[in-house]
Amino acid sequence: MHAVATTLSHRHYTVKVYADTLRGQSTQAFDQQQPYQIYRFGGLKPVRRRWKGLRLTKSVRQGSSGNVILCDTWKSLEYLPSSLKQSARILCLAHGMEFPDNSTPQKRKRIEKAFAKADRILANSRYTLDRLTSYLPDPERGDVLLPGITPPALPSAAATQQVHEVIKDRHPVLATISRIEPRKGHDKVLHALPALINDHTELTYVIIGSGPDKPRLANLVEELGLEKHVIFTGAVSDDEKNAWLGQADLFVMPSRAEGNSVEGFGLVYLEAAFFGVPSLAGEIGGAGDAVLHGKTGLLCDSTSDTAVKKAIHDLLADDSFRQALGQAAKTRVESDFLWPKAIDRLIHFFHC
Incomplete structure (x- = not known):
């Protein structure tokens, strides 16, 4: 307001x-x-x-x-x-x-x-x-x-350098920025990673934020042997958040319904778009107004491990397609959502 x-x-x-x-x-x-x-x-x-x-x-x-x-x-x-x-x-x-x-x-x-x-x-x-x-x-x-949305500020040189030191030039970088709770779909992304890493050995998944589901996700990372590929940042400043978005190749938040809890829209998809980053979102809820399927990102069945894995695979497999989605997302947010x-x-x- x-x-x-x-x-x-x-x-x-x-x-x-x-x-x-x-x-x-x-x-x-x-x-x-x-x-x-x-x-x-x-x-x-x-x-x-x-x-x-x-x-x-x-x-x-x-x-x-x-x-x-x-x-x-x-x-x-x-x-x-x-x-x-x-x-x-x-x-x-x-x-x-x-x-x-x-x-x-x-x-x-x-x-x-x-x-x-x-x-x-x-x-x-x-x-x-x-x-x-x-x-x-x-x-x-x-x-x-x-x-x-208010246009996010460009990250400081210090924040950008800090991110570089963490990822050490590893790509592709997937990022989720949200409260860590079951409906945000972090677990579906984690389940997709072992197969994706076969094709993208330097893949890094950054989970930005805090919340009650972190212990379960941390255990899942260990069970799947993903310790070298997953980073939990905890709560970060806006400057750090923007630095991560500036380095991300794909924003992933395949939200689903958990009881009455559901994504009504998803402003964070627009924030990612501002940095030219396409998004993967769930079909359930209002994310379809924030992410246009096949134009600024992809929507998928966020309750399905297979569907989430396929959508991420498709976005990572074609650099030109992913970058075109990111540019379209940036153009849309600048023209319609500031x-x-x-x-x-x-x-x-x-x-x-």
Whole structure:
């Protein structure tokens, strides 16, 4: 939301952000540096949400006409009065995992009641829109608003050198950047590596991030004898992350569904694309809007070891094909997904 607020401010919109106080952190310096006003609220969640709703409602009703309220989730709608639609246009963003297939009747009623207060519900992918349609009082209120990204900074010379020292000119380099949890598909990539290493003896797989599934993956690396080919970096800075993307030949994150947990879109695919790196993603979820199959990367059956292995093999076997996908991915993200362009999609919904 920071990037949205900043970009709108640079377009000469008057922006007010109603945000939570960050426990144990001082935000005064950050807040004062922004080109928009920030009002922060503390306390228990129900208390601060209620106060945000009351403060926002008062501001809208005392202000001029033409106001637009952008809610980051359906929960932000709950404490707004239904009558506020008479004074402002209300938009609500929606993400994939918020709308499970097995919602309790109580939660479904809460979501439906909240959505009734909004003029438009904007899903981050076609997949998310499909999931939330049954919650809408009118399906025509739903639409897709593909997200944007802030252009990643080019990595520093120091970070790039650090990566070079780790990989020691070994290629191809596969990279996954994510929280380490089962649905991200690290295990499927690991199972594919023994066969791939037969053709690519210097192959290196870099797992960037931290999370609860790391011990299981570390054991799997040992079981498969992949210690010389797999690197766990742990959590890294943005500079280090960008240095790894700058050296990667292929970004691999064949996400799958685990219970109600699923990839709603996948901004990290766009970050990889910015560096000209094509992606392998799963067919399940919203990644198909981030990675165009056969154009900016490949989609595969992420539940199948065989399918993941074949997709990686196909991408590594043809350098020209892989590089063409990477260039197309870079062109697409630069033309359609950087915030100056992405914000135009949001502004469109201010009026329709």
